[in-house]
Amino acid sequence: MKCSPHQAEAVAVCAYCGRALCADCAKPSATQRMVCSDNCAAALARNDQALELILQKSLQSARASAFYSYLCGGLSAAGAVGAYFYLPVPFLVWFTAGCGGVFIASGIWYGRIAKKQIGG
């Protein structure tokens, strides 16, 4: 593979547009990836920012999901205890307790996702 402006052997490809780059045209971008031009460097930086934003949003939603799962789990567990004392129907007690367990398990699951995303 050769770069088109210099007809020299390519050492890398542009991280944004995929053009072949020789040692002369390769420019390191802010993220240490090789790009062919400032335009591609800027576009790459924009992409990274967009990705960062998506990651942060999914992190927030994972946190919110964890919170609501724990909340629903707690309410279901309280419902199970209440049912046990005031309305001792085995099905009702097991059902609400089961729901609580499922919600708490998914709360733990979402909490793990949120933690993983912090670590990168």
Ligand SMILES: [Zn+2]
């Ligand atoms: Zn490029």
Ligand SMILES: [Zn+2]
């Ligand atoms: Zn070149």
